[in-house]
Amino acid sequence: MIEIVNFQTNHAQAFKELNEAWIKQYFEIEESDRKMLNDPQGYILDKGGAILIAELSGKPIGTCALVKMEDRKFELAKMAVSPEARGQKIGWKIGLATIEKAKELGADTIYLETNSVLEPAINLYKKLGFQDAEGYCSPYARCNVQMEMKL
Template sequence: MSVSIVPFRPDHAAAWAALNEAWLAEGGFAVEGKDRKVIDDPQGAILDLGGQIFMAERDGIAIGCCALMAMDDGGYEVAKMTVSPAARGLGI
């Protein structure tokens, strides 16, 4: 098993959305407007504002994600961090 942490690319968009929507549903949370904005537009809501998104890939398949959202004070907030249930326990 080879896992790589890579910067978000446009071809990650579907996996980004699926991972985050699944995490919210698993936790019994509704997808709120603020979630929808970040899930539907990671480029505009995170990357264009100075943040970063990292995807965990195993054999080329996205199995996890984590965003660092730029804050007004110059720091970052960890957001949208999840790993698919099948990949949990692998140390990602």
């Protein structure tokens, strides 16, 4: 059974490895990735964000973060599912849980950035309720799609 849990210190390596795997598959690791993946506590959690981990029998198989941007605006970031766990609706489950977590944190808007080559991810975001957005300044060279959801 898949369980969505809050990030604990012992999840740091899985958070990093799950995200590095998909980034390296399609792109290159950028400086902004390194900052977030090497220090999720300082970069995300200590600033008012959250990280959720999807576990199967206690093993981390997926993750998603909420990075606080402004008072009531959060970025959905670093969503990843391990290749062996894909096709089990884990992205959907962790996406819904992340939206609920954003509401708990008082968010009125969730923003995300992605790339047009990641069609399955874009389709998932649309099913979750995200819509196309523009005008945000991205720290990532790879991002050419911006989306947001008003809560």
